[in-house]
Amino acid sequence: METSPESSNSPVEHVSGITVRLAGDSGDGMQLLGTQLTNTSALAGNDVATFPDFPAEIRAPRGTRAGVSGFQVQFAAEEIFTPGDTLDCLVVMNPAALVTNLADLRKGGILVVNEDGFNEKEFKLAKIDKNPLEDEVLESSYRIVKVSMTKLTREAVSELGLSVKIADRCKNFFAMGLVYWLFGRSLEPTLRFIQDKFGKKPDVAQANESALRAGWAFGETTEAFGVSYRVEAAELEPGTYKNVMGNQALAWGLLAAAHRSGKELFYGTYPITPASDILHELTKYKNFGVRTFQAEDEIAAVGATIGAAFGGTMAVTASSGPGIALKAEAMGLGMMVELPMVVINVQRGGPSTGLPTKTEQSDLLQAMFGRNGESPLPILAPQSPGDCFDVVQEAWRLAVECMTPVMVLSDGYIANGSEPWKIPDVASMDPIVVHHPDAPGDADEPFLPYMRDENLARPWAIPGTDGLMHRIGGLEKEDGTGNVSYDPANHQHMTDTRAQKVALVAERIPEQEVFGETEGEVLVVSWGGTYGACHTAVSRCQRAGLTVSHAHVRYLNPLPRNLGDLLKSFKTVLVPELNTGQLRMLLRHQYLVDCIGINKVQGKPFTVTELVEAIRDQACIGKDCTVVDQKLKIRVG
Amino acid sequence: MNLPVLKAADFASDQDVRWCPGCGDYSILAQMKKVLPTLGVPREKIVFISGIGCSSRFPYYMNTYGMHSIHGRAPTFATGLKATRPDLMVWVITGDGDALSIGGNHFIHALRRNVDVNIVLFNNRIYGLTKGQYSPTSGEGQVTKSTPMGSIDHPLNPLSVALAAEATFVARSIDAHVKHLEATLKRAAEHKGTSLVEVYQNCNVFNDGAMSYAQDRTQRPENTIELEHGKPLIFGKDRDKGIRMVGNRLEIVRTADVPADDLLIHDEKTLDPTQHFMLSRMRHPEFPEPIGVFRDVQGIATYDDQINDQVAAARDAKGTGDLQQLFNSGDTWEVA
Numbered sequence: 016m017e018t019s020p021e022s023s024n025s026p027v028e029h030v031s032g033i034t035v036r037l038a039g040d041s042g043d044g045m046q047l048l049g050t051q052l053t054n055t056s057a058l059a060g061n062d063v064a065t066f067p068d069f070p071a072e073i074r075a076p077r078g079t080r081a082g083v084s085g086f087q088v089q090f091a092a093e094e095i096f097t098p099g100d101t102l103d104c105l106v107v108m109n110p111a112a113l114v115t116n117l118a119d120l121r122k123g124g125i126l127v128v129n130e131d132g133f134n135e136k137e138f139k140l141a142k143i144d145k146n147p148l149e150d151e152v153l154e155s156s157y158r159i160v161k162v163s164m165t166k167l168t169r170e171a172v173s174e175l176g177l178s179v180k181i182a183d184r185c186k187n188f189f190a191m192g193l194v195y196w197l198f199g200r201s202l203e204p205t206l207r208f209i210q211d212k213f214g215k216k217p218d219v220a221q222a223n224e225s226a227l228r229a230g231w232a233f234g235e236t237t238e239a240f241g242v243s244y245r246v247e248a249a250e251l252e253p254g255t256y257k258n259v260m261g262n263q264a265l266a267w268g269l270l271a272a273a274h275r276s277g278k279e280l281f282y283g284t285y286p287i288t289p290a291s292d293i294l295h296e297l298t299k300y301k302n303f304g305v306r307t308f309q310a311e312d313e314i315a316a317v318g319a320t321i322g323a324a325f326g327g328t329m330a331v332t333a334s335s336g337p338g339i340a341l342k343a344e345a346m347g348l349g350m351m352v353e354l355p356m357v358v359i360n361v362q363r364g365g366p367s368t369g370l371p372t373k374t375e376q377s378d379l380l381q382a383m384f385g386r387n388g389e390s391p392l393p394i395l396a397p398q399s400p401g402d403c404f405d406v407v408q409e410a411w412r413l414a415v416e417c418m419t420p421v422m423v424l425s426d427g428y429i430a431n432g433s434e435p436w437k438i439p440d441v442a443s444m445d446p447i448v449v450h451h452p453d454a455p456g457d458a459d460e461p462f463l464p465y466m467r468d469e470n471l472a473r474p475w476a477i478p479g480t481d482g483l484m485h486r487i488g489g490l491e492k493e494d495g496t497g498n499v500s501y502d503p504a505n506h507q508h509m510t511d512t513r514a515q516k517v518a519l520v521a522e523r524i525p526e527q528e529v530f531g532e533t534e535g536e537v538l539v540v541s542w543g544g545t546y547g548a549c550h551t552a553v554s555r556c557q558r559a560g561l562t563v564s565h566a567h568v569r570y571l572n573p574l575p576r577n578l579g580d581l582l583k584s585f586k587t588v589l590v591p592e593l594n595t596g597q598l599r600m601l602l603r604h605q606y607l608v609d610c611i612g613i614n615k616v617q618g619k620p621f622t623v624t625e626l627v628e629a630i631r632d633q634a635c636i637g638k639d640c641t642v643v644d645q646k647l648k649i650r651v652g
Numbered sequence: 653m654n655l656p657v658l659k660a661a662d663f664a665s666d667q668d669v670r671w672c673p674g675c676g677d678y679s680i681l682a683q684m685k686k687v688l689p690t691l692g693v694p695r696e697k698i699v700f701i702s703g704i705g706c707s708s709r710f711p712y713y714m715n716t717y718g719m720h721s722i723h724g725r726a727p728t729f730a731t732g733l734k735a736t737r738p739d740l741m742v743w744v745i746t747g748d749g750d751a752l753s754i755g756g757n758h759f760i761h762a763l764r765r766n767v768d769v770n771i772v773l774f775n776n777r778i779y780g781l782t783k784g785q786y787s788p789t790s791g792e793g794q795v796t797k798s799t800p801m802g803s804i805d806h807p808l809n810p811l812s813v814a815l816a817a818e819a820t821f822v823a824r825s826i827d828a829h830v831k832h833l834e835a836t837l838k839r840a841a842e843h844k845g846t847s848l849v850e851v852y853q854n855c856n857v858f859n860d861g862a863m864s865y866a867q868d869r870t871q872r873p874e875n876t877i878e879l880e881h882g883k884p885l886i887f888g889k890d891r892d893k894g895i896r897m898v899g900n901r902l903e904i905v906r907t908a909d910v911p912a913d914d915l916l917i918h919d920e921k922t923l924d925p926t927q928h929f930m931l932s933r934m935r936h937p938e939f940p941e942p943i944g945v946f947r948d949v950q951g952i953a954t955y956d957d958q959i960n961d962q963v964a965a966a967r968d969a970k971g972t973g974d975l976q977q978l979f980n981s982g983d984t985w986e987v988a
Binding site: 054057058060204248250251252253254255256257258267270271274279281283300301302303304305306308310311312314315316317318319320321322323324325326327328330344345348352438439440441442478479480481482483484485486487488489490498499 | 965
């Protein structure tokens with residue numbers, strides 16, 4: 016049987032974009048399904064943005080609300096920056112998934128239900144007293160398609176003689192086939208994936224393929240949906256693309272940084288959600304000269320990183336908030352001994368253990384001030400999954416130029432999200448110049464390990480170099496010689512110098528760019544993973560006639576040199592953050608400019624709608640916004 | 653290539669040594685300076701890494717590369733350095749508080765990984781730099797600034813801990829026993845894999861004489877036993893006492909009372925650490941305390957060799973990584 020979009024005979028409707036969420040039990044394979052749908056859509060030329068959302072428990076009790084795992088993807092024929100606010104289509108495998116996700120499905124949206132997952136036992140597990148599918152409001156609000164997925168999957172694989180348990184594991188592929196039919200997606204990439212992944216177990220590979228094809232055929236032959244949808248390719252910048260996740264792009268950026276600086280990479284780390292995937296990715300690339308070290312704890316991970324940096328290696332450590340807290344003392348040492356390294360925080364919900372699998376931006380002040388003493392470090396934040404690739408290279412460039420640890424603040428949303436990434440041309444990448452001083456010509460000339468260049472950076476003299484033997488450490492250093500010094504004036508001088516060194520970075524980073532007018536009514540200032548939602552919200556407000564501009568800050572310490580003037584050129588400055596106002600505090604402190612926060616800490620990214628409403632409310636104070644509201648309703652609705 | 657012949661003085665840095673007069677650390681520094689010129693390793697290839705404490709000032713006094721790091725973490729810096737720079741000789745200088753209290757975790761993990769570094773643990777059974785609190789090796793009942801009614805902690809035995817972690821080289825020496833200390837440091841330097849040398853070091857300000865039974869030249873023969881590979885365990889001023897094993901425990905015997913082959917023969921090379929562990933349990937005053945090399949097993953792969961071997965093996969199998977090829981791998985699509 017032919018199963019390709021071209022071979023479908025049912026009516027087709029063309030749309031500009033679709034937002035789908037796949038939700039089921041954490042053992043149901045929803046993340047796999049979502050990843051496949053994303054890759055297939057990207058390969059079809061759509062712009063894509065994803066939002067995986069899963070519990071911290073590996074297998075929370077089956078069937079319960081706590082165990083629901085979801086994956087949301089928006090694919091579109093135009094450039095998009097978020098995984099979408101409201102769902103056009105929701106696929107649920109059990110009652111718990113239905114009750115925890117239904118609120119996000121738009122009225123009139125498509126609800127695909129695995130009918131076999133709806134029985135008394137499951138209702139009890141989901142803590143609901145009656146079958147939600149029998150609710151008349153549900154029937155009238157959404158287009159419900161009930162499919163007996165478990166039963167149909169068993170039938171599809173029956174010839175293979177597999178156990179019921181194994182057969183039932185294939186039902187996510189049945190769901191996938193059905194979703195692929197609904198959105199006119201090709202089965203080919205997933206068929207290739209099945210061969211790659213399950214090729215060594217031919218019966219499992221065959222079962223998954225049969226289930227996938229059966230799901231597609233179910234869509235085609237039954238008239239349950241009536242119509243299927245097509246999303247044309249998006250107009251992206253010319254080039255070769257692939258779909259990347261944030262942590263993967265970050266790992267590849269580290270490889271690129273090592274390549275550009277002629278260094279081998281040492282990555283010292285301790286497993287922690289949501290940073291562990293960086294380790295999993297990097298450890299595959301030993302043939303690139305990557306050495307990964309899974310330490311006994313977070314402190315050992317950063318200690319080994321500093322040790323490797325002392326030896327002249329490109330050294331990196333990464334963690335999430337709780338781990339960064341443990342690394343704080345050693346990061347202070349890294350700053351004091353002035354060695355280059357990159358420290359990555361893939362932020363998650365805090366405080367304490369907090370919400371390990373959920374996103375938040377609440378470690379900015381930790382990065383700024385979370386060490387004893389006066390210990391400033393440069394801080395950068397990527398704005399999207401693909402941007403992780405660029406930001407870590409920039410972090411390494413600054414680390415080498417300034418001889419300092421540099422912090423990168425990613426977050427769980429970026430780390431696990433994915434987007435199309437234009438593959439760069441490696442041959443045309445600029446080198447990152449690293450200099451290690453050689454043995455001195457004149458042996459009587461004393462080596463000064465804390466002599467400084469125009470960036471106030473000290474020389475990176477590495478062990479093994481004759482004549483440059485020196486000792487570093489956490490005790491205050493005498494300027495020049497680096498010997499231990501308790502001299503009051505020297506401590507003042509060294510403290511000022513270390514601060515000045517970081518402040519000087521502002522001269523070597525780009526000025527802050529603005530989307531929209533560079534002066535006027537309202538400026539939205541954002542940082543990190545909220546870029547997509549903020550950009551989309553501002554652009555909607557602009558189209559509705561509001562004079563709103565957007566500045567997304569990628570360099571958080573030091574801030575871009577023109578940022579202060581920029582803030583002062585607007586009547587109102589809005590700062591949306593997934594925290595209680597950390598960048599806002601820094602902006603107000605540094606520039607004495609009042610800023611209004613738009614803040615949320617719910618473990619979830621901003622929706623575009625909530626930002627549009629917040630911006631509108633501020634922009635419309637004292638104004639008649641009737642026309643704007645009409646336009647926004649059309650756009651937002 | 654002819655290496656310049658170095659002397660002990662060539663390893664002295666230009667910094668004034670600032671330990672208290674009479675501190676045992678001076679002797680350890682002096683013996684280290686004597687040992688290094690005998691190893692054939694140029695100064696610039698040697699790195700001393702320390703934690704925090706009196707002992708941890710050591711790197712400042714050596715004309716080599718050095719890092720005075722943070723409390724308890726010296727083995728972690730050493731691990732990262734040695735893993736990426738296996739060409740360097742790396743020494744870790746630590747104390748009983750640094751290695752066994754705040755740094756206990758790193759201590760055992762460095763040992764079990766068998767990173768090729770040499771750890772010298774200055775054990776004075778007290779916190780000196782913070783002025784006299786009890787340490788994890790202070791005795792039960794010991795009165796210190798923080799234990800006016802006597803310590804209620806059971807002390808940790810560093811060599812027992814190291815042997816439990818299956819360290820490949822474990823030794824003990826004494827600050828005042830300079831020849832022995834020099835020989836033991838040299839053995840540690842020559843061992844491939846993690847070497848641990850516990851040095852009984854007198855803190856003459858806060859815990860003076862705590863180990864005088866071993867440090868004092870006149871008491872030492874009765875209270876310590878010098879281990880020698882393949883030789884029976886004999887001690888005493890007149891070498892008239894020995895150790896034998898009865899069942900699964902050790903006992904002291906008069907050599908005159910037992911046949912010579914009844915005495916326990918020291919075997920530092922055996923892989924099984926059980927007998928080495930039993931030696932580590934011999935404590936004063938019940939037993940003479942063994943000094944010298946408890947364990948020196950060869951042929952166990954080191955962490956640094958293995959991490960670099962994996963890189964070489966991956967390059968042999970896949971070729972040196974090509975970034976462009978990696979970026980273009982998997983599913984890609986063209987936008988015209």
